[in-house]
Amino acid sequence: MSAASEFVGLLAGQCVVSAVTCQNIRMRPRELTKVVALVNAQAGAPGAQAQIEARITAAFAQHGISTRVEVHPADCLTRRVHELLDDIRCRRVDAIVAGGGDGTIRSIAAVLAETGAPLGILPLGTLNHLAKDIGIPLELDAAVAVIAATHSRAIDVGEVNGSIFVNNSSIGIYPYMVLDRERRRRKSGLKKWMAMLVAAVRTLHHFPIRRLRVCLKDRVEPYRTPCLFIGNNEYRLDAASFGDRIKLDEGVLWLCLAKSVGRLSLIWLAIRSMLGFLKPQDLRTLRIDEVAITTRTSRLMVALDGEVQIMRPPLHYRIRPGALMVYAPPG
Numbered sequence: 001m002s003a004a005s006e007f008v009g010l011l012a013g014q015c016v017v018s019a020v021t022c023q024n025i026r027m028r029p030r031e032l033t034k035v036v037a038l039v040n041a042q043a044g045a046p047g048a049q050a051q052i053e054a055r056i057t058a059a060f061a062q063h064g065i066s067t068r069v070e071v072h073p074a075d076c077l078t079r080r081v082h083e084l085l086d087d088i089r090c091r092r093v094d095a096i097v098a099g100g101g102d103g104t105i106r107s108i109a110a111v112l113a114e115t116g117a118p119l120g121i122l123p124l125g126t127l128n129h130l131a132k133d134i135g136i137p138l139e140l141d142a143a144v145a146v147i148a149a150t151h152s153r154a155i156d157v158g159e160v161n162g163s164i165f166v167n168n169s170s171i172g173i174y175p176y177m178v179l180d181r182e183r184r185r186r187k188s189g190l191k192k193w194m195a196m197l198v199a200a201v202r203t204l205h206h207f208p209i210r211r212l213r214v215c216l217k218d219r220v221e222p223y224r225t226p227c228l229f230i231g232n233n234e235y236r237l238d239a240a241s242f243g244d245r246i247k248l249d250e251g252v253l254w255l256c257l258a259k260s261v262g263r264l265s266l267i268w269l270a271i272r273s274m275l276g277f278l279k280p281q282d283l284r285t286l287r288i289d290e291v292a293i294t295t296r297t298s299r300l301m302v303a304l305d306g307e308v309q310i311m312r313p314p315l316h317y318r319i320r321p322g323a324l325m326v327y328a329p330p331g
Contacts, residue, residue, distance in 0.1 A: 032094045032150055035060065035120065036084055037069045038077055038108060040100030056099065056122065059141045063148035069099075074107060081111040088117055095327075097147060101125015102167055102305040109324050110164050113157055118325040120147035126192050127306075129167045133245045135329045147327045154322035155248040158232040160315050165232060165304040166324070169317070171293065172210050172227040172258075175301035175308045210300075214255070215292040215314070223284070229256040230317055234287060251321035255291060257284040290318040 037056050041049070053069040060067040072080055087093040097120035098108045105121060112119050123131035123138050134155070137143050157164045180202055184195040212228060214221045231254040236244045293315040302311045 032065050032148060034066045034093050035095045035097050036093050037067055037097040037099050037122065038080060039069060039071045039124070040104040041071050041073045052124065055140055059144035063144070065148060074103065077104065077107040078111055081108050085111065085115065095120055097122060099124045101127065102129050103307045105130055106164065106166050106305045109157060109166055113164060113320065113323040116325055118152040118327050120327045133248060134326060146329055151328060151330050152325050153328045155324050155326055156232055156251055157320050157323045158230065158253060158317065159320055160302065160317045161311050163304055163309060167305045168229060168231045170227065170229045170303045171300055172225060173208060174227060175303040176208060178303055178306060178308050211295060213294045215294060216288065223257055225257050227258040228293065230254065249322060251319055252287045252289060253291065253317055253319050255286040255288060292316050
């Protein structure tokens with residue numbers, strides 16, 4: 001079975017499970033006594049899995065919470081969450097906790113969206129964008145304390161052609177960089193940031209340019225661009241908080257297009273963005289709730305929270321307001 005067909009099957013299963021479990025899950029806030037922590041097998045340094053499992057178990061035990069830590073490959077997480085939803089409905093488990101980076105959270109959130117079951121987040125990845133934007137501490141014991149406090153909030157998720165994203169999605173240069181980065185990590189064992197740097201240099205050499213049509217509700221805008229970025233809510237561009245999101249529940253997609261199409265101009269754009277010197281005319285930005293992206297090619301590489309999928313255009317993006325419940329600090 002292909003990855004695409006497997007995902008469609010799992011998505012259909014989600015609809016059935018959600019219909020059965022949603023009423024029971026939404027009944028009332030539950031006290032946490034038993035949780036399952038799903039940890040990405042690639043989280044943490046090589047050989048550190050046993051240490052991570054022990055630390056997670058001990059951190060929850062300090063709050064009187066029994067924890068079953070399960071370590072799974074990334075491609076098995078979605079199926080396991082489907083199985084655990086029935087345990088939540090029957091009160092055999094009180095909550096599901098994701099241990100990993102944004103890709104891990106995305107895989108688990110894809111199943112929990114719209115069920116009302118809160119997701120606990122342990123930021124064990126490299127960048128942990130969603131955890132930072134929610135305000136979850138990056139230190140393990142402090143992140144566990146947030147979950148143990150059982151304060152939850154609803155946040156939005158983005159969706160493109162049935163696949164969700166919790167941070168952002170992009171077309172163009174970034175998916176090429178991600179694929180090259182992962183290939184280099186597998187071959188040479190480079191650290192993620194170093195592999196990304198090498199991949200960026202190589203991708204800039206080939207420099208893919210896309211001809212895209214942005215189909216809005218009232219008009220169609222053609223673009224020739226190296227990068228199209230769609231965020232789950234708006235990203236900040238000022239120097240002090242570049243790349244952060246102030247809100248995760250505003251119910252908007254934030255579309256951002258790079259107008260520069262040359263290599264040097266794009267590099268200069270990236271440098272000025274990091275320094276906080278961007279000008280309004282440098283980018284085309286839109287706040288929308290849905291959009292369709294079309295192109296002449298039959299397939300597009302699409303990045304979703306740092307992972308790449310092959311999709312067939314048109315790409316239909318939409319926001320799903322308040323679809324995901326997460327344990328978060330008050331306020």
